[in-house]
Amino acid sequence: MSIALPASTTRGAASRRVVVLVAIWVVLILVPFWLPLLGGYTALAGRILVFALGAMGLNLLLGFTGVLSFGHAAYFGLGAYGAGLTLKYVAASTPLAMLAGTLLGGLAGTLFGALIIRRRGVYFAMCTIAFAQLWYYLAYSWNDFTGGFDGLRGFHREPIGFGPLTLDIAPSGNAFYYFLLGVFAVAVTLMGILIRSPFGHSLRAIRENERRARFLGIPVERQIWLSFSISCFFTALAGALYALLNNFADPLTLHYEQSGYFVVMTVMGGMRTFWGPLVGAIVFVALQDYISSMTVNWMSFVGAIFILVVLFFPRGILGMRWRRGES
Amino acid sequence: MTQVILYNVTNGLIIGAFYVLMALGLSLILNLSNVINFAHGNFLALGGYLAFTLQPRLGYWGALIVSPILTALIGVIVEQLMIRRLYNRDPVYSLLLTFGLAFVLQDSARYVWGPNPLPMSFPDLLAQPISSELFFITWYRVFMVAIVITSILGLFAFLRYTRVGLRIRAGTLDLETVSSLGVNIHMLRTFNFAVGCLMAGLAGVLAAGQLSLSPNMGDELLLPSFIAIIVGGVGSLVGTLFGGLLIGVAAALTTAVYPSASEAVIYAIMMIVLLIRPRGLMGEEGRA
Numbered sequence: 029m030s031i032a033l034p035a036s037t038t039r040g041a042a043s044r045r046v047v048v049l050v051a052i053w054v055v056l057i058l059v060p061f062w063l064p065l066l067g068g069y070t071a072l073a074g075r076i077l078v079f080a081l082g083a084m085g086l087n088l089l090l091g092f093t094g095v096l097s098f099g100h101a102a103y104f105g106l107g108a109y110g111a112g113l114t115l116k117y118v119a120a121s122t123p124l125a126m127l128a129g130t131l132l133g134g135l136a137g138t139l140f141g142a143l144i145i146r147r148r149g150v151y152f153a154m155c156t157i158a159f160a161q162l163w164y165y166l167a168y169s170w171n172d173f174t175g176g177f178d179g180l181r182g183f184h185r186e187p188i189g190f191g192p193l194t195l196d197i198a199p200s201g202n203a204f205y206y207f208l209l210g211v212f213a214v215a216v217t218l219m220g221i222l223i224r225s226p227f228g229h230s231l232r233a234i235r236e237n238e239r240r241a242r243f244l245g246i247p248v249e250r251q252i253w254l255s256f257s258i259s260c261f262f263t264a265l266a267g268a269l270y271a272l273l274n275n276f277a278d279p280l281t282l283h284y285e286q287s288g289y290f291v292v293m294t295v296m297g298g299m300r301t302f303w304g305p306l307v308g309a310i311v312f313v314a315l316q317d318y319i320s321s322m323t324v325n326w327m328s329f330v331g332a333i334f335i336l337v338v339l340f341f342p343r344g345i346l347g348m349r350w351r352r353g354e355s
Numbered sequence: 356m357t358q359v360i361l362y363n364v365t366n367g368l369i370i371g372a373f374y375v376l377m378a379l380g381l382s383l384i385l386n387l388s389n390v391i392n393f394a395h396g397n398f399l400a401l402g403g404y405l406a407f408t409l410q411p412r413l414g415y416w417g418a419l420i421v422s423p424i425l426t427a428l429i430g431v432i433v434e435q436l437m438i439r440r441l442y443n444r445d446p447v448y449s450l451l452l453t454f455g456l457a458f459v460l461q462d463s464a465r466y467v468w469g470p471n472p473l474p475m476s477f478p479d480l481l482a483q484p485i486s487s488e489l490f491f492i493t494w495y496r497v498f499m500v501a502i503v504i505t506s507i508l509g510l511f512a513f514l515r516y517t518r519v520g521l522r523i524r525a526g527t528l529d530l531e532t533v534s535s536l537g538v539n540i541h542m543l544r545t546f547n548f549a550v551g552c553l554m555a556g557l558a559g560v561l562a563a564g565q566l567s568l569s570p571n572m573g574d575e576l577l578l579p580s581f582i583a584i585i586v587g588g589v590g591s592l593v594g595t596l597f598g599g600l601l602i603g604v605a606a607a608l609t610t611a612v613y614p615s616a617s618e619a620v621i622y623a624i625m626m627i628v629l630l631i632r633p634r635g636l637m638g639e640e641g642r643a
Contacts, residue, residue, distance in 0.1 A: 143626075150450070153446065154584065328462040331458025333455070334452065
């Protein structure tokens with residue numbers, strides 16, 4: 029499949045993109061040095077990275093395929109519970125926990141995706157909400173196994189051994205932040221490759237005009253299903269990291285409010301841009317952290333953020349640039 | 356023993372009646388405007404709280420009538436100010452908007468009426484049990500079910516026999532054609548939204564006497580209402596009615612046998628329907 033590259037790959041744009049990429053990674057790598065100066069703490073940065081990864085996973089579907097899932101909390105939370113349950117009941121191994129969490133969330137998404145792939149628009153969204161709430165209900169009521177409303181406790185992340193070397197990520201210091209950043213970098217690189225691949229182009233073709241994509245011979249249902257599944261795997265990985273970050277799996281990570289947070293992060297940052305969800309996660313998590321420490325009426329403020337973004341800022345922060353119709 | 360079962364079943368049926376009222380309102384808005392109203396449960400709570408506040412002045416019966424109408428008016432304001440701007444945009448925007456609105460409304464209710472549950476009283480006449488054997492079935496429960504049935508029949512009669520109802524049904528099928536035939540679809544959508552909120556408000560007043568008022572009282576009803584719509588089939592109001600009744604009765608019967616699984620049954624029904632009949636029990640092929 030040969031699809032013409034977008035016009036932005038001229039030399040000037042390419043070098044500008046390199047500059048932006050380098051800037052993003054330098055800022056992320058130096059977080060432990062500049063964040064405390066602003067009054068933040070490194071664990072906050074870890075949370076931002078995790079939510080950003082979850083939202084970027086969602087954006088693969090929402091921004092690049094044009095399919096609205098309002099239930100990604102399910103895969104995020106399943107990732108968290110998968111990791112937590114593995115550490116607690118199976119083996120004290122961080123990589124195994126990450127693998128188990130990612131597989132649990134990703135496979136649940138793959139199976140459910142097959143059921144709803146012919147739905148579109150709000151109906152698709154509604155099915156994803158209801159399915160997500162099923163897992164919330166399950167985690168909430170299966171007290172003996174999942175800890176019920178109090179969440180799953182009694183596990184903690186373990187140092188990772190590489191042959192003779194050991195990466196001690198157990199204390200919540202900079203080592204764990206860099207571990208998160210490493211996983212984030214690998215996942216984001218994979219996403220970038222995927223989006224630039226012919227598969228990624230076919231997803232955007234479906235987003236722009238589903239009927240035309242179908243006439244071009246793109247197997248629309250299969251591509252959407254794949255996109256949904258891959259998106260769930262990435263979000264589940266983020267969930268597994270979230271359980272490691274907190275040494276705790278919270279049933280609220282499965283609640284539809286969490287799904288809403290992912291969607292608002294994505295839209296706020298710019299849902300048709302690659303880095304939009306990262307920017308959205310930074311702004312949203314920082315605002316939420318700040319507001320909830322200032323007032324008990326934080327719900328009003330968070331709700332107002334949703335409304336303001338929709339009414340006055342629908343393209344998102346990074347989306348201001350694609351006014352010319354470029355994705 | 357039979358009394359325990361009967362007690363659980365009537366509880367379940369009453370909850371089911373609330374599901375149906377909520378789901379019908381949601382479904383009306385969804386079918387015509389393509390908007391999932393996440394704040395629907397908050398309109399329900401609003402209806403209940405308004406009735407609580409109005410009751411000392413208007414009495415129970417006055418509050419029962421005025422409060423849903425006020426809820427509908429607030430719905431009209433919300434629709435005019437925010438939701439109508441999003442009609443022809445990506446559905447993600449209307450979903451996010453009503454989601455944020457749900458947060459704001461819930462927090463406002465907490466701010467105005469306080470976080471603690473408030474009891475809503477109703478006339479002594481309705482507090483009596485219908486007989487000494489069935490002491491757990493008060494007249495209030497009978498009354499609630501009667502109101503729910505009446506309002507559902509009223510809604511269907513309205514849609515079937517009035518001109519506006521006809522336009523709403525036609526708009527559900529093909530809004531563009533209806534618009535080109537000279538119908539003001541902006542007014543139609545606003546009116547339709549108001550009818551949905553009216554039903555939520557009514558459900559709220561009734562629920563206030565049964566469940567007691569709390570800022571998030573609608574949340575527990577919201578997801579089952581979504582499931583009622585999915586099970587019944589999107590685009591079909593009759594489907595929503597049957598979907599709501601089905602999950603209500605199934606939950607009630609499960610409550611009689613094994614109470615802690617009553618919610619699980621609702622999700623199980625949804626999964627089975629999605630597996631064997633993905634468009635829902637009465638959904639039409641080709642829609643969504």
